[in-house]
Amino acid sequence: xxxxxxxxxxxxxxxxxxxxxxxxxxxxxxxxxxxxxxxxxxxxxxxxxxxxxxxxxxxxxxxxxxxxxxxxxxxxxxxxxxxxxxxxxxxxxxxxxxxxxxxxxxxxxxxxxxxxxxxxxxxxxxxxxxxxxxxxxxxxxxxxxxxxxxxxxxxxxxxxxxxxxxxxxxxxxxxxxxxxxxxxxxxxxxxxxxxxxxxxxxxxxxxxxxxxxx
Amino acid sequence: xxxxxxxxxxxxxxxxxxxxxxxxxxxxxxxxxxxxxxxxxxxxxxxxxxxxxxxxxxxxxxxxxxxxxxxxxxxxxxxxxxxxxxxxxxxxxxxxxxxxxxxxxxxxxxxxxxxxxxxxxxxxxxxxxxxxxxxxxxxxxxxxxxxxxxxxxxxxxxxxxxxxxxxxxxxxxxxxxxxxxxxxxxxxxxxxxxxxxxxxxxxxxxxxxxxxxxxxxxxxxxxxxxxxxxxxxxxxxxxxxxxxxxxxxxxxxxxxxxxxxxxxxxxxxxxxxxxxxxxxxxxxxxxxxxxxxxxxxxxxxxxxxxxxxxxxxxxxxxxxxxxxxxxxxxxxxxxxx
Numbered sequence: 031x032x033x034x035x036x037x038x039x040x041x042x043x044x045x046x047x048x049x050x051x052x053x054x055x056x057x058x059x060x061x062x063x064x065x066x067x068x069x070x071x072x073x074x075x076x077x078x079x080x081x082x083x084x085x086x087x088x089x090x091x092x093x094x095x096x097x098x099x100x101x102x103x104x105x106x107x108x109x110x111x112x113x114x115x116x117x118x119x120x121x122x123x124x125x126x127x128x129x130x131x132x133x134x135x136x137x138x139x140x141x142x143x144x145x146x147x148x149x150x151x152x153x154x155x156x157x158x159x160x161x162x163x164x165x166x167x168x169x170x171x172x173x174x175x176x177x178x179x180x181x182x183x184x185x186x187x188x189x190x191x192x193x194x195x196x197x198x199x200x201x202x203x204x205x206x207x208x209x210x211x212x213x214x215x216x217x218x219x220x221x222x223x224x225x226x227x228x229x230x231x232x233x234x235x236x237x238x239x240x241x242x243x244x
Numbered sequence: 245x246x247x248x249x250x251x252x253x254x255x256x257x258x259x260x261x262x263x264x265x266x267x268x269x270x271x272x273x274x275x276x277x278x279x280x281x282x283x284x285x286x287x288x289x290x291x292x293x294x295x296x297x298x299x300x301x302x303x304x305x306x307x308x309x310x311x312x313x314x315x316x317x318x319x320x321x322x323x324x325x326x327x328x329x330x331x332x333x334x335x336x337x338x339x340x341x342x343x344x345x346x347x348x349x350x351x352x353x354x355x356x357x358x359x360x361x362x363x364x365x366x367x368x369x370x371x372x373x374x375x376x377x378x379x380x381x382x383x384x385x386x387x388x389x390x391x392x393x394x395x396x397x398x399x400x401x402x403x404x405x406x407x408x409x410x411x412x413x414x415x416x417x418x419x420x421x422x423x424x425x426x427x428x429x430x431x432x433x434x435x436x437x438x439x440x441x442x443x444x445x446x447x448x449x450x451x452x453x454x455x456x457x458x459x460x461x462x463x464x465x466x467x468x469x470x471x472x473x474x475x476x477x478x479x480x481x482x483x484x485x486x487x488x489x490x491x492x493x494x495x496x497x498x499x500x501x502x503x504x505x506x507x508x509x510x511x512x513x514x515x516x517x518x519x520x521x522x523x524x525x526x527x528x529x530x531x532x533x534x535x536x537x538x539x540x541x542x543x544x545x546x547x548x549x550x551x552x553x554x555x556x557x558x559x560x561x562x563x564x565x566x567x568x569x570x571x572x573x574x575x576x577x578x579x580x581x
Contacts, residue, residue, distance in 0.1 A: 045404070090447045091400045098401065130325075130333045133396050180526055180562040181330070208446075208482070212503070212526035 034060060035070040038103070042075035045095025047102040054103045064107050068114045072100055076144040080228040088226045090133070097140040104143075116148035118238050119171030122164050124152035125207075126185045131178040134207050138174060138227040145231050158185050162192045165201060172202040172234055174224075177210040183218065186210065190219045202237055204230050247305035247377040248434070255475045255497050255518045257552040263544050265555040265577035266306040266378075266520060267570050271331065271563035273298035273308075281563060282326045285311040288364030295365070296372060301567070304574050305554075306378035309366035309433055311358060313441070316384055316420060317392035319357035320348075339393040341402045341409065345416045353427035363431040370432025380477070381433030383425040385440025386460040387448070389417040396442070403448075403456065411456060418460040425464070426471040434474040437500075438464065444482035453487045458494055465495040475518075481559045488513035503558035507546050519547070520554035523573065528557065528565035533572035540576035 034057055041050040057067050079096055104113060121142055125132050132154040139149045150168045152161050165173050173193070175186055186205055193201055203220035205211070206227070215223045224230030245253065245261040253260040274284030277294040284291055288309075295307040312331040314324050321338035353359040362381070369379045384392065390413050391399040403410040425436040442448070443457045465476040475497035480487065483504050491499050491514055499517050501510040503524035510519050523539050540555055547553035555577045561570060 089445055089449050090396075091403070091449060091452065094397065094400055095404060128327070128330055136397075179330070180529055181564055183526075183529070209526070212524055213530065217530060 034062070035067065035074065038067070038071040039075045039078065042072065042096055042099050042103070043078055045092065045099050047099040050099040050103050051106050054106050058107075065115070067103075067107060072103060072114070072144045073146065075100070076141060080141075080232070083226060083228055088228075090137070093137050093227070097137060100140055100144055113143055113148075114146070117146035118148075119234070120148045120150060120168050121172045121174055121234065122150045122152060122161065122168060122170040123174040123176070124156035124161050125154040125176050125178070126161070126182040127155055127157045128185075129177055129179050129182050130154050131207075132176070134178070134227070135174075135176040138176065138206070138230060141227045141231050142234070145235070147231075147234065158188055158192060162189070162196060162198070165193065165198055166196050170198075170201055172204060172237075174204040174206065174230060175210070175220075176207040177205065178207050180209045180212075182209070183213065187219045202234065204233060206230055246375075248375050251305055251378050251554065252474070254552055254554050257516065257518065259551055262580045263547075263553060263555050263577045264305045265574050267302060267304045267573060268308075268525075268557050268560045269295075269298055269302070269304075269570065270308055270310050270312075270560055272561055272565050272570075275563045276301065276567060280328045281331060282328050285332060286326070286358060286361065288361035288366075289368065291361070292365040292368035292372070295369060299373075299377065302570050302574050303578070304570075306380050307369050307373065308380045308382065308437075309362055309369055309428070310380065310382035310437070311362055313384060313388065313392065313439060315358050315362060315382075316351075316389050316417075316424060319351040319353075319359050319424075320393060320420070322393065334392060334395075337393060337395045337398070339413070341394065341398060341406060343394075345412055348416070350419050350423050353424045359424060359427070363427055366428050366431040366433040370434075375434075378474075379432060379434050381425070381428030381431075381436035383421045383428070383436045383438055383464075384417075385438050385443050385457070385478075385480075386414045386417040386421060386464065387453075387457045388440050388442040389421060390414055391442040393417070396447075399442075400448075403452070407456075414456060414460045418464050421464055422467040425468045425473070429468070429471045429473050435477055436468065436473065437477045437479055438468075440478065440480045441482070443487070444480050444484055445486050446482040450486040450490075454490060458490050461494045469495065477520075479559075485509050485513070491517060498554065500556070501558065505558075507543060511547075511550060516552075518552040518554065520556040522558040523556070525557050525559045525562055528561045528569040531569065533566075533568045536569045536572040537576050540573050544576070544580060 038053040206224040222233045250260040250264045273294040323336035324332040428436045477498040478496045479500040481502045501521040
C-alpha cells in the first residue's frame with residue numbers, strides 16, 4: 031500500500047468528504063495512478079468499515095457518511111461521470127414493485143462499487159420481469175433485492191423460477207432489508223439473506239474467489 | 245379485570261388476572277374488514293369501524309387510532325402517494341436543510357391534513373369502548389418526523405453538517421408532536437404510542453440518540469403525561485439494545501422491543517419498566533398458528549416471575565398476516581388466566 035493512502039483511508043472512514051477529496055488530489059499530484067487510489071484507498075477503507083460493522087454496530091448514519099465521502103472521491107477521479115473499472119462480477123439490484131424505499135439499496139450499490147463490482151441499478155418500485163430482463167441483458171452474476179415491506183415477499187419467491195426460464199441458472203440471488211431479513215433464504219427461495227450491505231458483499235466475494243460467479 | 249385494568253396492572257408492575265395481549269394490528273384491521281389500505285388510512289370513521297370489528301374478532305386488549313408514518317409530514321406540507329394496497333409514502337418532502345423554521349407555525353390538528361380524521365377515530369373508539377379497552381393514538385418520534393420532513397439521507401447529512409440546525413429541526417418536530425399528541429388525548433385516546441423507527445441504532449449510533457433524540461423524547465413524554473396520557477409508550481424497532489437504558493430517563497412506561505432484541509437483555513436493561521414484544525412480525529404471515537402459540541408461551545414463561553409484560557409482536561403485524569396467527573397469540577395469553 032502506498033504510504034500516503036493512509037490519510038485518504040482515514041478521511042474516508044471519518045466520513046470527511048472534503049479532506050478525502052483533497053487527499054485524493056494530493057495523491058494524484060504525487061503521480062499515484064487512479065487504479066491504485068481505488069484499490070489502496072477506497073477498497074481498503076471499505077474493507078476496514080466492513081470489519082468494524084458487525085450486525086450489532088451497523089448504523090446507517092456512519093455508512094452514509096463514508097459512502098458520501100467515497101462518492102466524492104470517485105467523482106474527483108472520474109469527473110465525466112464514470113465509475114471505477116469493475117474487477118468482479120455484474121450485480122443487478124432493485125427494490126421490488128410496491129416498495130419505494132431505496133436507501134438500503136443505495137448503500138449496497140456504493141459498497142459493491144467500491145469493492146470492484148459493476149452495479150446495474152433497476153431503481154425502486156421495480157417489476158420482477160424488468161429485473162430479470164436487466165439481469166439477462168447485462169449478463170449479471172448476481173441479483174440483489176432490497177425489501178422494507180413484507181408484501182414484496184411473493185415477488186422475491188418468484189425470481190428463481192423466472193431466472194430459470196431464461197436460462198439464468200448460475201445467477202446468485204440475494205435478499206436484504208428490514209422485511210426480507212426476517213425470512214430465511216430457503217423460504218424466500220434465494221441463495222442468501224444479508225443482514226447488512228457488507229454481509230451481502232462478503233457472500234458475493236466468496237463466490238468470486240471460488241470462481242462460481244464468474 | 246377489563247383490558248384497561250389489565251394493562252394498567254402490567255404498567256405498574258402488578259399482577260394482572262392474565263397476561264395482557266396487544267396485537268399491533270393497524271392496516272390489517274382494514275384488510276380483514278374488506279377495506280383497502282388507502283381507504284383505511286384516510287377515513288377516521290372507517291378506521292374506527294374496522295378496529296372495532298377486529299377487536300370483536302380477536303378479543304385482544306387494545307385498539308389503535310393509527311394511520312401510518314406520514315400523517316404529520318403531510319400536515320406540514322409534504323406530498324404523498326396513495327396506493328390501494330400500500331401505506332402512503334412521501335413523494336415530496338416539505339422541508340429542506342435550508343427551511344427557515346422561525347417562519348413556520350405548528351399545524352392545528354383540528355384542520356391539518358389527515359390529523360382531524362385520526363382524532364375522529366380516537367373519539368369514536370373511546371366513545372364505543374369507554375374505559376374497558378385501551379385506546380391507543382399515535383405520534384411519530386421527533387427523529388422520525390425530521391427524516392419524514394426532509395428525507396432520511398438529507399436529515400442524516402444535516403445532523404452532521406449542521407448539527408445546530410438539526411437540533412432546531414428536532415425541537416420544532418417535538419413541538420408539532422406535543423400538540424398532535426395532546427389533541428389525541430383530548431379526543432379520547434388513553435395514550436398516544438410514540439413511533440420512533442429512525443431513532444433505532446440501526447440508523448443512528450447510540451451516542452447520537454443520547455445527545456440529540458433523548459432530550460426531545462423526554463420533553464415530548466413529559467408533556468404527553470401532563471396532558472393526561474395514561475402512560476408513555478415508546479416504540480423503536482430493530483436492534484435497540486444499546487439505547488434501552490436511556491428509556492427510564494425519557495420517562496417511558498411501556499417499552500416495545502423488537503424480535504431481534506433478546507428478552508432477557510431487555511429485562512436487564514429496564515428492570516422497572518413494562519415491556520411489550522417481541523414475536524417476529526413476519527411469522528404472522530409465514531408461519532403456522534402452532535409456531536405463534538409456541539413462541540407466545542415461551543415469551544410468557546420468560547416473563548412469568550417479573551410481571552410488567554404485555555404479549556405482542558416486535559413491530560406492526562403485517563397487513564397481509566394470517567388471521568389464525570393473531571388468534572393464536574391472543575388465545576395463548578387468554579389461557580394464562
